Amino acid sequence: SAFLLECECICDRMEARAFCCRFGQAWRASMRISLHARRPLVIAVIAVVLLGQQIFDLGRHSGSACGSDLRTFRAFTACRNTLLPSPRTAASSFDKESAEHPQVQTTAQSRLSIVLVTSPVGSHPSTQLVDEVIESFDLVSGLADCPLIVVGDGVTVRPGKPRWNKGKVDEGSFGNYLSYLDNLRRKYGTVDEGVSPDGGTVCRSARIIGPLPKRVNFAHALLEGLRHVKTEFVLVAQHDRVFVESFDINNVLGFFDRHPEHLRYVGFQTVIDYPTFAVSKYGKWTRCSESPDAEPGLIPLFMWYDSAHVCRTQQLASLIEKEVTPGEFIESSYGCRLLDDIRSKRSEWSFDYHMQNYGLFLYHDARVGLGSPIVKHVNGRAYWSREDRIRMGWPAERPAGGRVAW
Numbered sequence: 001s002a003f004l005l006e007c008e009c010i011c012d013r014m015e016a017r018a019f020c021c022r023f024g025q026a027w028r029a030s031m032r033i034s035l036h037a038r039r040p041l042v043i044a045v046i047a048v049v050l051l052g053q054q055i056f057d058l059g060r061h062s063g064s065a066c067g068s069d070l071r072t073f074r075a076f077t078a079c080r081n082t083l084l085p086s087p088r089t090a091a092s093s094f095d096k097e098s099a100e101h102p103q104v105q106t107t108a109q110s111r112l113s114i115v116l117v118t119s120p121v122g123s124h125p126s127t128q129l130v131d132e133v134i135e136s137f138d139l140v141s142g143l144a145d146c147p148l149i150v151v152g153d154g155v156t157v158r159p160g161k162p163r164w165n166k167g168k169v170d171e172g173s174f175g176n177y178l179s180y181l182d183n184l185r186r187k188y189g190t191v192d193e194g195v196s197p198d199g200g201t202v203c204r205s206a207r208i209i210g211p212l213p214k215r216v217n218f219a220h221a222l223l224e225g226l227r228h229v230k231t232e233f234v235l236v237a238q239h240d241r242v243f244v245e246s247f248d249i250n251n252v253l254g255f256f257d258r259h260p261e262h263l264r265y266v267g268f269q270t271v272i273d274y275p276t277f278a279v280s281k282y283g284k285w286t287r288c289s290e291s292p293d294a295e296p297g298l299i300p301l302f303m304w305y306d307s308a309h310v311c312r313t314q315q316l317a318s319l320i321e322k323e324v325t326p327g328e329f330i331e332s333s334y335g336c337r338l339l340d341d342i343r344s345k346r347s348e349w350s351f352d353y354h355m356q357n358y359g360l361f362l363y364h365d366a367r368v369g370l371g372s373p374i375v376k377h378v379n380g381r382a383y384w385s386r387e388d389r390i391r392m393g394w395p396a397e398r399p400a401g402g403r404v405a406w
Contacts, residue, residue: 108142125179152210264359
């Protein structure tokens with residue numbers, strides 16, 4: 001009863017109605033922001049409603065005759081009715097949202113595989129570079145359990161200084177590359193939990209392919225991996241591109257479900273504020289009114305980059321066979337031709353036109369925003385393992401950020 005008397009002083013009838021009105025307006029406004037952002041408010045509303053019911057129950061059983069129980073109950077009932085929609089309204093809203101955005105019923109594990117392409121670098125036979133890439137998959141919800149295929153490109157062996165970007169190495173570097181692939185097989189290439197050479201364990205397995213009989217470069221090494229993929233979608237990964245932000249890969253697959261006829265490629269930002277970057281590089285015509293706000297969204301992309309991206313498996317395999325010859329990158333061949341075609345249509349370009357004719361987009365996550373990359377380049381050709389850095393007298397750990405040689 002004492003507690004109810006105190007509540008009576010606070011929950012004056014007019015003040016309670018004003019409070020409910022203000023709270024209701026805030027709640028309705030919150031429905032326009034993302035689920036992640038409004039979760040704390042949802043919890044607060046539930047707490048208010050439950051507390052109100054408890055206060056009413058306390059007053060009813062206390063036998064208080066001051067009328068505070070009834071006034072408090074009415075105040076919280078008004079609050080609850082204002083804040084929480086009726087079952088019919090809630091169901092209608094849910095049905096509408098479900099119709100506009102069909103929910104994915106299966107897990108990413110059954111729909112998506114990862115193909116990671118690797119080639120010789122100076123840090124071999126150490127697997128540390130690829131270890132960092134594979135470990136970064138744990139940042140992405142739904143990705144850690146997806147099947148993983150690692151493809152080692154072929155090489156050209158000849159005397160002289162290695163030219164890593166051309167796949168031309170000497171005998172010593174070739175031997176290191178073979179040892180590197182063997183180390184990957186020992187570490188990841190088992191059906192069950194793998195065992196690393198140093199006795200540690202890794203919590204995933206992978207199929208290791210290679211080295212290929214000859215150097216075919218990134219695109220056709222990727223094509224070899226795609227021949228072993230049994231899922232509808234594939235995440236293309238490079239051995240020196242790591243995820244640095246967390247998100248849910250099912251959101252990406254959801255966009256393919258919503259645009260089954262047109263969406264071909266969803267990549268992940270590697271530069272800060274790509275829309276501004278596109279305007280500065282290609283012109284003001286790239287400005288898009290369909291900018292994502294709070295919910296996960298898509299940003300038009302004007303170049304087919306080889307960096308991490310998701311595609312439909314068969315569609316990507318057909319594109320490589322048709323548009324890219326062995327020895328080429330997709331980015332520097334088909335990607336450049338595609339960019340020229342997009343630029344030639346600038347007078348009629350729009351978000352919808354881009355979706356219908358090109359289907360090339362970046363994934364946008366509101367929690368990450370445009371100010372941070374989702375994927376970073378480690379620069380494999382200048383990468384040195386921890387053991388090599390110690391041997392050369394460098395700091396054991398690499399400095400954070402930037403493309404540095406150590």
